[in-house]
Amino acid sequence: MMLLTRKMIEIRSILNTIGQGGALTLPSIVVIGSQSSGKSSVLEAIVGHEFLPKGSNMVTRRPIELTLVNTPDAKSEYCEFPALGLGKITDFSQVQRTLTDLNLAVPTEQCVSDDPIQLTIHSPNIPDLSLIDLPGYIQVVGKDQPVELKQKIADLCDKYIQPPNVILAISAADVDLANSTALRASRRVDPRGERTIGVITKMDLVDPMRGVEILSDRKYPLRLGYVGVVCKIPHQTSGLFSRTGANVTNAVVKNENAYFSSHPLQFGPKSEVAVGTTTLRHKLMHVLEQTMAASLAGTRDAIVQELEEATYEFKVQYNDRPLSAESYLAESLDSFKHSFKEFSEQFGRPQVRALLKEVLDQRVMDLLAKRYWNKPVEDLSPMQPEADPLSELPKADPNSLYWQRKLDASTSELTKLGVGRLATTVVAAELQSHIDKLIAASTFASHPFAQRSIVDASSSILNDRFYSTSDQVENCIKPFKFEIEVEPNEWSKGRENVGRVLKSELKACETAQRQLEDSIGKRKLKDVMGFIDRVRKGDVVLEGDGTGGAGGFSSALLQKGREAVFLRDRADIIKMRLLAVKSKQCANSKNKYYCPEVFLDVVADKLTSTAVLFLNVELLSEFYYNFPRELDLRLGRHLDQSEIERFAREDPKVRRHLDVIKRKEMLELVLEKIESLRQLEGRAKKDQAKP
Numbered sequence: 001m002m003l004l005t006r007k008m009i010e011i012r013s014i015l016n017t018i019g020q021g022g023a024l025t026l027p028s029i030v031v032i033g034s035q036s037s038g039k040s041s042v043l044e045a046i047v048g049h050e051f052l053p054k055g056s057n058m059v060t061r062r063p064i065e066l067t068l069v070n071t072p073d074a075k076s077e078y079c080e081f082p083a084l085g086l087g088k089i090t091d092f093s094q095v096q097r098t099l100t101d102l103n104l105a106v107p108t109e110q111c112v113s114d115d116p117i118q119l120t121i122h123s124p125n126i127p128d129l130s131l132i133d134l135p136g137y138i139q140v141v142g143k144d145q146p147v148e149l150k151q152k153i154a155d156l157c158d159k160y161i162q163p164p165n166v167i168l169a170i171s172a173a174d175v176d177l178a179n180s181t182a183l184r185a186s187r188r189v190d191p192r193g194e195r196t197i198g199v200i201t202k203m204d205l206v207d208p209m210r211g212v213e214i215l216s217d218r219k220y221p222l223r224l225g226y227v228g229v230v231c232k233i234p235h236q237t238s239g240l241f242s243r244t245g246a247n248v249t250n251a252v253v254k255n256e257n258a259y260f261s262s263h264p265l266q267f268g269p270k271s272e273v274a275v276g277t278t279t280l281r282h283k284l285m286h287v288l289e290q291t292m293a294a295s296l297a298g299t300r301d302a303i304v305q306e307l308e309e310a311t312y313e314f315k316v317q318y319n320d321r322p323l324s325a326e327s328y329l330a331e332s333l334d335s336f337k338h339s340f341k342e343f344s345e346q347f348g349r350p351q352v353r354a355l356l357k358e359v360l361d362q363r364v365m366d367l368l369a370k371r372y373w374n375k376p377v378e379d380l381s382p383m384q385p386e387a388d389p390l391s392e393l394p395k396a397d398p399n400s401l402y403w404q405r406k407l408d409a410s411t412s413e414l415t416k417l418g419v420g421r422l423a424t425t426v427v428a429a430e431l432q433s434h435i436d437k438l439i440a441a442s443t444f445a446s447h448p449f450a451q452r453s454i455v456d457a458s459s460s461i462l463n464d465r466f467y468s469t470s471d472q473v474e475n476c477i478k479p480f481k482f483e484i485e486v487e488p489n490e491w492s493k494g495r496e497n498v499g500r501v502l503k504s505e506l507k508a509c510e511t512a513q514r515q516l517e518d519s520i521g522k523r524k525l526k527d528v529m530g531f532i533d534r535v536r537k538g539d540v541v542l543e544g545d546g547t548g549g550a551g552g553f554s555s556a557l558l559q560k561g562r563e564a565v566f567l568r569d570r571a572d573i574i575k576m577r578l579l580a581v582k583s584k585q586c587a588n589s590k591n592k593y594y595c596p597e598v599f600l601d602v603v604a605d606k607l608t609s610t611a612v613l614f615l616n617v618e619l620l621s622e623f624y625y626n627f628p629r630e631l632d633l634r635l636g637r638h639l640d641q642s643e644i645e646r647f648a649r650e651d652p653k654v655r656r657h658l659d660v661i662k663r664k665e666m667l668e669l670v671l672e673k674i675e676s677l678r679q680l681e682g683r684a685k686k687d688q689a690k691p
């Protein structure tokens with residue numbers, strides 16, 4: 001029959017994890033008693049170890065759901081706190097410390113908490129039992145305790161002593177039973193005494209005759225009876241027990257037997273009263289089994305109903321779509337890798353080339369501005385729209401050392417600007433920013449942990465490749481630092497490109513100018529620009545630094561005016577440069593001193609082509625090959641079950657979906673267990689009926 005209790009306790013534990021209570025659970029034995037009635041001593045005698053929080057000021061503040069699992073073949077004992085995931089604990093003093101900490105964690109103003117602590121003990125020396133230890137009733141509230149404590153404890157106990165639970169009401173023999181808080185409480189909820197077991201502790205503290213009288217109480221008769229015990233752990237050895245983990249039960253029983261057998265008349269074999277911890281243990285096992293078996297059918301029906309609801313929810317809300325944390329992760333990872341593959345097919349050599357060229361074009365622009373178009377803007381102001389711009393262009397004589405040096409210095413600045421580093425940085429940054437975009441568009445967007453892993457994966461590969469790639473690129477562009485030959489077709493391509501770049505610069509300038517016009521009005525802008533031009537020419541002398549405004553214009557307006565003048569001058573220069581590039585002189589590579597823009601563009605183009613060649617092999621291909629593998633490593637094989645679970649549950653939608661499935665699975669499991677249990681029960685009954 002013991003197997004049945006074990007199985008029912010197992011079912012009870014599973015139902016606990018589904019967590020609903022009510023009809024969806026199986027009964028347990030609830031232990032109540034006043035403080036110092038000997039409640040802890042009784043529980044520890046049953047378990048065989050000191051493990052409950054002690055101390056003068058220690059009030060148990062949370063229920064402890066104690067599941068005892070008999071493991072007949074095991075040599076060692078261990079405890080587990082299933083909700084805490086601390087693993088197997090073999091040291092009972094550590095269990096005691098953990099329970100103390102969990103109790104102390106309840107805030108004083110809350111007094112007590114009804115959130116139970118679950119503790120499972122596996123041992124060959126204990127029976128299969130399910131017990132709930134509740135805070136002891138207090139008579140008087142201590143100085144530093146909240147006044148509501150007494151009532152809160154009583155309320156908490158009331159919640160647990162409801163049917164179908166069995167009540168283990170503990171009272172001390174040396175206190176009048178009429179004053180026993182435990183018995184009074186159980187009488188209120190169980191007036192006919194049908195599910196209460198009375199335990200009378202400290203039998204050694206009263207006269208044996210009085211003891212017998214108490215155990216045969218007629219004022220509150222109990223169907224399950226009273227049991228008298230002496231649970232005091234023998235003094236000389238108690239410290240030793242907790243330290244060595246030796247079994248307390250044997251010592252208690254020995255001590256107890258010595259007491260009861262010294263009064264054979266009252267407690268001997270012929271006696272009518274039940275005494276002893278061993279008797280109590282057997283009674284608990286028997287009563288729990290009976291009570292659980294009686295509840296089984298009702299619990300089963302409740303589970304069937306619950307299961308129907310979960311199945312319906314799964315069907316309606318989730319379309320019966322299966323999902324597990326692992327499959328969710330695997331699918332997310334697959335689709336991310338898929339989108340990465342799509343990206344890698346779109347971002348190849350031509351794209352890298354365009355990206356790099358654009359960066360170098362900008363550098364060329366800056367360089368030209370610095371070396372050729374570097375005259376102060378004011379000095380160009382005589383150039384009026386009606387004047388012929390070409391007449392203002394610098395006349396570069398190809399034989400002049402000055403112009404040769406100028407172009408050589410510009411070229412060398414371009415080839416020596418650290419193209420290797422620049423190109424690698426630009427491409428790596430582009431890859432990283434694409435990865436960020438892919439993450440944002442993927443399911444990983446709502447998973448911070450996965451996001452970090454992916455970003456780490458890409459940056460670790462890019463960092464690994466960075467130095468060797470930029471060195472390679474730098475090495476390969478070395479020849480251009482000494483000599484550059486230009487073919488006619490290269491020249492004309494460069495000329496076209498420069499035209500394009502300048503045009504787009506011009507457009508940007510003009511757009512900015514128009515925005516200024518729109519913001520303050522065309523008329524007003526013209527006025528303030530005219531004023532600034534006059535100041536420049538020296539026609540007007542500014543008083544002070546102009547910060548407080550001048551010429552009837554506010555300082556903010558002057559600022560806008562200056563911007564507009566700058567943009568206008570810049571646009572004029574760009575127009576002039578465009579004309580120069582388009583001019584006949586620039587049609588031929590022989591005129592490179594006259595057309596530095598085109599020449600430098602050709603150089604930039606050569607640098608780009610060479611760099612791209614190596615970037616493609618050293619960075620792009622490597623990245624495309626390694627990144628998916630690195631992802632697998634970090635998000636696939638590397639994660640353990642709990643990490644995968646945590647990952648999936650980061651997304652509330654997924655969490656709800658997983659919860660419904662889990663609930664359904666657990667209910668199905670429990671139902672299956674109940675059915676097999678009932679078959680077992682049926683068979684046992686048939687065997688008993690056989691002659």
Ligand code: GDP
Pocket residue numbers: 033034035036037038039040041042136201202203204205229230231232233
């Ligand atoms: P709790 O507050 O109800 O958990 O009570 P404890 O189990 O801590 O016991 C209170 C005190 O009573 C402790 O000092 C125990 O040693 C003592 N005690 C418990 N059971 C017995 C017993 O059967 N006989 C005697 N003499 N003392 C006991």
